[in-house]
Amino acid sequence: MxxxxxxxxxxxxxxxxxxxxxxxxxxxxxxxxxxxxxxxxxxxxxxxxxxxxxxxxxxxxxxxxxxxxxxxxxxxxxxxxxxxxxxxxxxxxxxxxxxxxxxxxxxGAPPAAPPSHHATETRRVLYILLKYQGDSQEPHSEQFYLDLTNPKKGDLGKNIPASINGFFDKTSWHNLQWKADVTDWMKLPHPKTYYANCGWDQSCANLGALSNDAFALAVKAGVNLSVYDNINFVINNDLDCCAWGGGTSYQGKSYGATWEPPWGQETSVYSHEFGHSIGLPHSGWTYYAYDSPWDIMSKRTAAKTIQCGSYFSVNDGADRAINCTEPGDGYIAPHKDYLGWLPAENQVVIDAPRTKEIKLEANALPLRKGIKLVKICLAGLPCTGGSAHYLSVEARIGGKKYENGLTGDGVIIQDVYLNRGAIGGSCYFNSQSGFAVPIDATPGDWDAENCDSGGREWPDYALGNAQFLPGQTYRNNSLHVSVQVKKQEGSSYIVKVKRTN
Ligand SMILES: [Zn+2]
Known part of the structure; x- marks a missing residue:
């Protein structure tokens, strides 16, 4: 070809x-x-x-x-x-x-509406289990992938501390669930070197070749692909550097998709890659790649980790443990809004100069009447659509699933720009930034010369302590915006937002 x-x-x-x-x-x-x-x-x-x-x-x-x-x-x-x-x-x-x-x-003009994942949705996902030619190991049984996905709870007896549907049920405020099916372990027609002829240090996976061979195997096994929204390509050994998520097309139909080596076949990595499969980019990139511990689409902080298997890693040339985790940092409010999970009545939009005091309820709590997101529109810039640029304000308080890995409690302010170009530089090992970039409450605690913490202990540097606390004010004179955190009231913060232009 x-x-x-x-x-x-x-x-x-x-x-x-x-x-x-x-x-x-x-x-x-x-x-x-x-x-x-x-x-x-x-x-x-x-x-x-x-x-x-x-x-x-x-x-x-x-x-x-x-x-x-x-x-x-x-x-x-x-x-x-x-x-x-x-x-x-x-x-x-x-x-x-x-x-x-x-x-x-x-x-062409970006779509006026974001991805249409509003209202309660169950997406059907097929796990296609794939063994490289010449590599017979099976990291897990077929049933493992169903247990990982379909129940609302993890099962410590099965070494699964949290399930994917548990994460999404809570995090999406009941908007998104997955219904998983699984194939048998099937043999790919080629060895690993054909699909990903490199080790950890490169991005070389030929996902197109892998997917096409996998789709063909599934069809041959009698699978009706037309009923699925997503495909998880599950591989019995490493690919390249990476686990992958996003979308793919096969014979005229498009699917959300993930491509997971054994180390990524667990709830936190799947919750990140599923995020990509429904259209989310990363957040963070304030100081370095994947630097926000406030979002599973960035640092991916686990709240609990259990070894749930092992495999012989071809990239390591040695046995490697597989860890299963409970996700600890959830999805950020602007991403929930982007996906259509956050009704207008749970947001405050500051779309003109004014001052407003708002009770902002923790992101991790169930969605009831509380305000979960303040959007501060900026003078002269669009606040909706594909070029939207605004500041987001949300309350983050740990102690609730799936935010038990947060590095602290407080108010997170982010610069959200859907049309943002890639962020890179010497401290960034890749430039896969996204829409939301956190604004640090404690600037100056990252050494951008040496690209390190300057001797500080995590989380006392970079975005580990980005949260604004009661008594602190974020002030941006060029944007004519200030956000004052007045106090905490239970699981909420009282913030005073001021826009003067
Ligand atoms: Zn990612």
Whole structure:
């Protein structure tokens, strides 16, 4: 197939081929409009490791999928279009591996509405269990993946401290549940080196090849793929640096998807990768990659850890323990809002200059009448839609599932910008930032010269102590905004928000 692409990769010839696959017809030279579903996948390294990647692709209306090269400045825009049908002004080119790709020059207007995950939803997910050719180990039984997902509670007898549905039921305020099925362990037609010919230090997984082989195996086994919203590709050994989550397309249908090596087949990693599969990016990147302990889409702080298995890790060349965890940092309020889980009556929107005192209830508590999010719109900037830019204010108090891994209690203020470009730099081992960047209540306790804590103990540096406490005020004169934390009242904080322009 690759040879056919190469021979076709000659301007007009490939342009004609793409037109035949369903791209819109207006081609000029190698450029033109490409209509299809935009997919994103995020690669996340193991805790404490470097690496990672974000890849974009477009499944053209005719069914063919191409890598989509997106400039860092357009990353946010592409992420808000995840899983959506888009029209891209683009140019045919080759990616870093020499394969045909589409360079996005302009991504069509982002959808007015965010992903439509509002109201109670049960997404059906199929775990496809896959063994590399020549590697017979099975890290868990088939039943393990059902036990990990379907019940509302973990089972310590099975070494599962928290279940995926337990996390999502609480965190989504009953908006999202998963109904999992599982295949038998099936043999892939190729060895690990064919799908991911590298170790921990690179992002080399050929997810397309792996997924296509897995889909074919599932179909051959009699699975009706059409009933599933999500596919979890479960691999019996390591991939590359990473565990992966996002979306994929197969034969004209798009799925949320995860690709997990054994170390990632547990509740916290799945809750992060499932987050990607429903359209969430990361948060954090204030000082370094994955630096926010306030969001499972960032640092991924566990509240409880139990060893639940082991495997012979081909990347390590040694046996490796598999840990199962209880997620400890939940989802942030702006992400819950983005997903449609936070009704308007539980938010306060400051959309004009004014001063308002608000009782802000802890994010981890059930959704009743309390206010969970304050959005401070900014003068002259859109506060809704795909270019929304505002400040978010939320209360975070530990002691409730699934926020028992928080580094403290207080008020978290974030700069939320959906159209934000990628954040990188010498202290960032990757630039997979997202919409929400926490504002630190204690700036100056991160050594940006040496990219370390400057001798401070966690969590007394960077975002470990980002929370604003009673008596503290965040003031931003250029944005004409201040947020004063007046006091704590039980599981709420009283905040006084002021916008003067
Ligand atoms: Zn991630």
């Amino acid at each position: 690759r040879q056919i692409y190469s021979s076709l990769f000659q301007g007009a010839a490939l342009a004609a081929a793409l037109t035949a696959f369903g791209a819109a017809p207006s081609f000029a030279q190698n450029g033109g409009k490409f209509g299809g579903t935009l997919n994103v996948v995020w690669g996340d390294p193991r805790s404490g490791s470097a690496g990672g990647d974000v890849r974009f692709s477009i499944a053209l209306d005719g069914g063919k999928t191409y890598p989509l090269l997106v400039a860092p400045v357009d990353q946010g825009k592409a992420i808000t279009s995840f899983g959506k049908h888009v029209v891209i002004d683009g140019r045919l080119t080759k990616d870093a591996h020499g394969n045909p790709a589409i360079q996005a020059q302009r991504i």
